Amino acid sequence: MKKFSTLALFSALIAFTSFSCSSDDKSGNDTGGGSDTGKTKYIITATTGATGVADYLLTADDVSTGSITTIGNGVEQDGTYRYYITAQNNFFSLLYGQGNPGAVTTYNLNTEGKLVKKSDFQAETVHVFAAVNKDILTIKVPRSGASIASMYKIDAVNSLITGEAQQDTKVLAGNGERAFFTWATQVGDKVYMPYMSIKGDGVDNFGTVNPDSTWVAVYNYPELKLEKVIKDNRTSYLGAYFTNGLFQDENGDAYGFSGAIATSNAVLTSTKPSAIVKIKKGTTEFDQSYFFNVEEKSGGYKISSTSYISKGKFLLLMYGNAGKNNGAVKLAVADVYNQTFTWVTNAPATLTSATSRYNITTEDGNAAIIGINTPEGNWIYTINGTTGVATRGMKVEGGQITAIAKLKY
Template sequence: MNLHYKKTFIAAIFALALGSCSKSSDTPDGEASTDTRSTKYIITATTGAAGIADYLLTTDNLTTGSITTLGNGLEQDGSYRYYLTNQNKFFSLLYGQGNPGAVTTYALNTSGTLVKTSNFQAETVQVFAPVNTDIVTVKVPRSGASIASMYRIDATQSIIVGEATQDTKQLTTNGERAHYTWAAQVGTKVFMPYMSIKGDGVDNFGTLYPDSSWVAVYSYPALKLERIIRDGRTSYLGAYFTPGLFQDEKGDAYGFSGAIATSNTVLTSTKPSAIVRINKDATVFDQSYFFNVEQKSGGYKISSSAYIGNGKALVQMYGTIGKASGAPRLAIADVYNQTFTWVTGLPAIITSTTTNRYNVTTDDLSAIYLGINSPDGNWIYTINGTSAVATRGIKVEGGSITAVQKLKY
């Protein structure tokens, strides 16, 4: 794995880069919640100790006070964990370093206490996303065999209920192989954006085709390939282990590209970092829409993104102009009006954030809760999608914040 993608991989495993926001999966994208049940927020934090995974901490609110890992929370086993919610359950997936890993399910009891409800073994995967009442996971080979394995996990029962396969070399037809960056439910289909990669074991994630965006469209629940949607105005959507495509409340899909494709560790993308659109029920990219984020940001590239609602998305930008490096910078991108606004009220220096898959929005979809780690401490911030103002909330002590989610009881 080249240096750029090795860094990206490590950051993703610890949820230290931006990416797609994971709303409570019981509420469809773009719909404000009308659930009157009480809410508990789950904050995951890591101490960084060898062999120790995250602690699961629960709290009634994210806007005030403090919480600590010292003598508190549920300790996870295994070194790397990643998370998502669906059907009002919290799933903790162990990254098994190529071996099968545990999928542990938690829920809140009637008193609001987080309890383990299931634990089973599944393949270590590089893609996981809520789809209807299931979780779709994908084990994606980066070299050697080219067959990707897809699984459907019933989120209500915590069992595998379906499987499918895909030869990733058949998706590119250019001599390279496809590597899915993530998956997202769009209408009744599953959209899987992917990169074209060499997969040669030396420059696995390098490509000779840096200036294309690809999306594979699958039926559901069969997970049968129906079509490939391609565009040549920017590069691939998302990044390794990083979502880059979201459906808004109108049913349109927006794709976020960092334009950071490489060959032998050298950036080779010639197109700008941008946002593109696939209209509801369409089978092509909308050629009338192109949001050149790199231009409007003054030359910065998208690292990851999270859809808030009402056309507003939180984007994390690489801190060095024109490069895939540098301390994170945060902004609000209005995909409807194609405006870009830097977020204010943040720490002077940001070490890492939870913007890669591990966030929740406020119930009215006006703001997003984001974990931010800095040299001065670690807090959950509320970032307003309209004003682009960040407000500091609960402080997390004894560990770096790696995720924030919510459940109802």
């Protein structure tokens, strides 16, 4: 087994992805804000890296060309750590309060396409945030101490907390450890929540003695009552800390992505491959006839983060084993329908970081739009979901790109 320090492990998980992230609202219910002139504006968040300074929110009509800068431009966010989500045509900026409550600031676009603040309120610092119906579901998940996870429903139109539910994570795990939700995904009219099984002992919080199992808790909505836990043992847990690992496609099927990176006392203990599994529409079981061994097809790389393009095409950020492939970090496209894997070409050879977890797609749904930061500079790229070819677009100056979103006005 390969020895990992805790710092190295979490670098593998999140250092090459943006801590702040955005989500393209594909619900088709964009009725919560803006004036609906049929126009679209892109929101690019960028950080200067200065101590105590959060991201700047920049706006642009086109990200395929030109340049933009944080110098004398944009809306500065308060607080050091921010993460983002779009829902109901509103842009939400959530402050990570290091365990304390943090501000939730809502923006939309006015009739001139200018980003304006709509509301500002306090909410608990959370580890999961996802669009569900016309809400944003957020979850505060304890890693030690008390074992109760708190779930909050935020009305995405009116920016109000409308409900709360709780889950005892030790009871949910049922194996002497505790469940730590990696994310939440609306699948049909339910919410599927993949989780890690973790020790939560204050010393090796994210370690586990159950490295080779997969769990997805199924909740009804809006009541958030637990209905079932879907289990498998062909790979490890789906997603990762602050990282979505379950997506629903246009057919109603759900695909789960595992990096197979479970540890115990900073030692990588997963023996199963990094892979993709499937839950068929209308079922609450893993499809035993489907197993996409990504680690094998990539030549030994593991999935770090995933975002959906469309039509079964997913953009993957992959990282390697330092002893086998120099620990390289690379982008790839996976077609889950045909189980094909394609390395992205024409992208920078060295990535400092990338907004690879939650990206937006082009209007035709054929490509992902992603921010890539490199030692030479920071650019927005478009990556074709069929060919895997990357095309360089707008340069972002004065800060590293942390998220990309879009709103209508």
